[in-house]
Amino acid sequence: MELKEKLLSSFMAFEERIDVHAELHDVRTAALKNFENKGFPTKKEEAWKYTSLNAVLKNDFTVFPKQENTVQYADVKKYFLHEIDTYKVVFIDGVFSSHLSATTHEGIDVCLLSSALNKPKYKEIVDTYFNQIVNKEESLTSLNTAFANEGAYINIPRNKVADKPIEIMYFSTGNEAALLVQPRNLIVVGENAQVQIIERHQSLNENPVLTNSVTEIFAQKRAFVDVYKIQNDSLSANLVDNTYVSQKEESSVAVNTFSFGGNLTRNNLNFYHFGERIVSYLNGITIIGEKQHVDHYTLVHHATPNCESHQDYKGIFTDRSTGVFNGKIFVEKEAQKTNAFQKSNNILLSDKATINAKPQLEIFADDVKCSHGCTIGQLDETAMFYMQQRGIPKKEAKALLMYAFSNAVIESIKIPELKQRITKIIANKLGVKMGFDL
Amino acid sequence: MLSIKNLHASIGDKEILKGINLEVKAGEIHAIMGPNGAGKSTLSAIIAGNENYEVTQGEIFLDNEDISELAPEERAHKGVFLSFQYPVEIPGVSVTNFMRTAINETRKANGQEEMPANEMLKVIREKSELLEIDRKFLSRSLNEGFSGGEKKRNEIFQMAMLEPKLAILDETDSGLDIDALRIVANGVNKLKSDKNAIVVITHYQRLLDYIVPDFVHVLYNGKIVKSGGKELAHELEEKGYDWIKQEQEA
Numbered sequence: 312m313e314l315k316e317k318l319l320s321s322f323m324a325f326e327e328r329i330d331v332h333a334e335l336h337d338v339r340t341a342a343l344k345n346f347e348n349k350g351f352p353t354k355k356e357e358a359w360k361y362t363s364l365n366a367v368l369k370n371d372f373t374v375f376p377k378q379e380n381t382v383q384y385a386d387v388k389k390y391f392l393h394e395i396d397t398y399k400v401v402f403i404d405g406v407f408s409s410h411l412s413a414t415t416h417e418g419i420d421v422c423l424l425s426s427a428l429n430k431p432k433y434k435e436i437v438d439t440y441f442n443q444i445v446n447k448e449e450s451l452t453s454l455n456t457a458f459a460n461e462g463a464y465i466n467i468p469r470n471k472v473a474d475k476p477i478e479i480m481y482f483s484t485g486n487e488a489a490l491l492v493q494p495r496n497l498i499v500v501g502e503n504a505q506v507q508i509i510e511r512h513q514s515l516n517e518n519p520v521l522t523n524s525v526t527e528i529f530a531q532k533r534a535f536v537d538v539y540k541i542q543n544d545s546l547s548a549n550l551v552d553n554t555y556v557s558q559k560e561e562s563s564v565a566v567n568t569f570s571f572g573g574n575l576t577r578n579n580l581n582f583y584h585f586g587e588r589i590v591s592y593l594n595g596i597t598i599i600g601e602k603q604h605v606d607h608y609t610l611v612h613h614a615t616p617n618c619e620s621h622q623d624y625k626g627i628f629t630d631r632s633t634g635v636f637n638g639k640i641f642v643e644k645e646a647q648k649t650n651a652f653q654k655s656n657n658i659l660l661s662d663k664a665t666i667n668a669k670p671q672l673e674i675f676a677d678d679v680k681c682s683h684g685c686t687i688g689q690l691d692e693t694a695m696f697y698m699q700q701r702g703i704p705k706k707e708a709k710a711l712l713m714y715a716f717s718n719a720v721i722e723s724i725k726i727p728e729l730k731q732r733i734t735k736i737i738a739n740k741l742g743v744k745m746g747f748d749l
Numbered sequence: 750m751l752s753i754k755n756l757h758a759s760i761g762d763k764e765i766l767k768g769i770n771l772e773v774k775a776g777e778i779h780a781i782m783g784p785n786g787a788g789k790s791t792l793s794a795i796i797a798g799n800e801n802y803e804v805t806q807g808e809i810f811l812d813n814e815d816i817s818e819l820a821p822e823e824r825a826h827k828g829v830f831l832s833f834q835y836p837v838e839i840p841g842v843s844v845t846n847f848m849r850t851a852i853n854e855t856r857k858a859n860g861q862e863e864m865p866a867n868e869m870l871k872v873i874r875e876k877s878e879l880l881e882i883d884r885k886f887l888s889r890s891l892n893e894g895f896s897g898g899e900k901k902r903n904e905i906f907q908m909a910m911l912e913p914k915l916a917i918l919d920e921t922d923s924g925l926d927i928d929a930l931r932i933v934a935n936g937v938n939k940l941k942s943d944k945n946a947i948v949v950i951t952h953y954q955r956l957l958d959y960i961v962p963d964f965v966h967v968l969y970n971g972k973i974v975k976s977g978g979k980e981l982a983h984e985l986e987e988k989g990y991d992w993i994k995q996e997q998e999a
Contacts, residue, residue: 691837692801693835693837694837694839696794696797696799696800696801696821697833697836697837698837698839698851699798699820699821699822699825700797700798700821700822700824700825700829700830700831700833701825701847701851701907701911702822702825702826702851702852702854702855702858702911703822703850703851703854704822704854704858705820705822707850707854708822711839711842711847711850712839714841714842715839715840715841715842718840718841718890719840721841722841
């Protein structure tokens with residue numbers, strides 16, 4: 312049976328299994344309808360011109376895991392930021408793992424979406440925020456909404472600062488031959504509140520996985536939110552990450568995406584502004600090889616005056632890997648004095664690697680500063696010669712140069728231990744061990 | 750120490766060096782002067798192993814070993830150092846970390862252990878004092894945002910750290926004010942010994958007041974057309990390069 316049919320036919324069984332109240336049922340049903348009409352996106356659609364899901368969708372995915380799987384902490388410790396204390400919301404094959412998690416309700420809520428959706432005390436928040444900022448026309452988001460049940464729920468109330476970073480971790484064990492998981496995260500950050508969030512999807516063996524994830528982030532007035540997405544998965548893992556950010560006045564939200572692995576990765580990252588003096592940061596480092604594919608599809612919707620957005624994406628592509636950067640900036644007529652910047656710098660290290668970079672600016676206001684710059688090049692030969700002249704062999708010199716190339720984005724990581732971790736992953740990716748922590 | 754025999758080199762179809770012969774012995778300082786476009790920088794890049802140029806004829810020997818087929822880093826490991834006219838900026842890599850990598854890679858290539866951290870710090874302190882370099886400077890990203898003078902001083906600092914057998918200084922004086930020039934020259938002179946050699950490439954005689962050469966060569970149109978003692982530099986300073994050109998074209 313085709314995956315689409317399988318999903319449509321399992322919807323009733325899914326809804327029977329979980330405890331739903333009427334409003335949610337309506338939301339899900341409408342979403343399913345949209346997915347049914349549109350189906351999985353194909354290359355015929357402009358937004359999916361360079362990314363094809365066809366090969367991935369041929370897998371016979373299990374839609375709901377048959378059994379509960381467990382994982383020992385020792386086996387997965389390396390995926391956590393274990394150097395420091397963090398809150399943890401951990402899922403194994405889509406099911407919450409209480410023994411790997413460290414949740415809290417003290418002052419802030421770091422827990423499960425399933426309980427938020429079902430417990431009366433969260434009803435007001437769910438009614439206010441759940442499914443409110445997503446693009447309801449987008450078929451994969453709708454598919455997620457239809458089956459949305461589990462994921463992280465984070466609520467940082469007004470004037471609270473989360474005392475430690477929060478890690479959201481999705482493991483897939485590979486106990487199913489092929490697994491489709493659809494995590495759903497809801498993150499609400501109140502007025503003057505602050506939080507740092509790290510998100511990672513990790514498969515633990517080589518069986519195919521397709522993750523279709525949706526995250527909604529609501530940043531209220533003057534909220535500060537830092538999100539780090541670490542994508543360093545196995546070659547059989549596929550990820551479609553749909554992240555929607557809603558910002559109120561004077562809030563600052565940064566989403567940093569580190570794409571180092573996986574078979575196919577598509578990041579749909581959308582920012583919407585509802586207030587003045589908002590700042591949005593979209594940063595990315597992509598380092599891939601073999602036949603890996605990473606597609607960054609960003610949208611910043613400037614609807615209000617005096618706001619800023621900064622996009623900085625660095626990509627390094629080897630072998631037959633392919634990259635896509637499609638960055639859309641939309642500036643409405645009311646959004647005067649907008650500052651919107653976009654950069655996509657790419658290095659191709661092999662003749663067979665490709666990158667498609669496409670800026671899209673739609674500007675209806677007349678007093679704005681917008682810029683975009685896409686570069687595609689090879690490694691700077693003079694710089695290589697300089698380093699080799701000082702005795703640094705070609706391979707190490709190359710690594711140093713690539714590190715230097717991605718440095719501006721690395722510097723934006725605000726958690727020192729995470730910065731170290733990312734630099735280490737980069738050094739591993741580049742296959743070098745430097746005399747210092749690269 | 751350095752022996753260049755009938756060196757011809759080209760970039761693309763263009764022949765730039767047309768038969769260079771040069772002998773440099775340990776303990777000597779040689780100056781190579783010449784008008785713009787004579788091939789001075791090409792010569793230094795080729796000695797250091799820049800792969801953009803093709804050596805079409807001739808050999809380069811370092812201590813009787815032909816190094817003309819070696820990669821740039823292999824030449825560096827054998828003691829060749831080139832101070833760049835335009836040093837490259839490397840964001841995110843501090844001067845200290847860059848030097849640590851360079852020194853340990855060189856030691857590794859020569860079958861030595863890595864330099865212990867405390868010894869490294871000691872050497873760095875010593876050499877940075879020699880070049881009057883502020884400690885804060887060493888934790889900055891290599892060459893990023895450095896002034897022209899700082900870049901050149903940093904090149905000589907690296908030379909001091911690596912202690913090369915053969916140092917080639919390519920237009921080290923360009924972009925230096927008189928104080929910086931004095932500091933750099935003073936550093937070079939202190940590094941000079943009877944075991945190493947220095948080749949100074951320069952358009953002007955100014956630097957040679959501070960780093961006094963034993964021999965001066967004039968490079969013109971890809972060939973060394975005149976050699977002499979340090980008085981030749983003064984003659985060039987007075988008369989310019991036109992008489993050389995006229996002599997050649999006559």
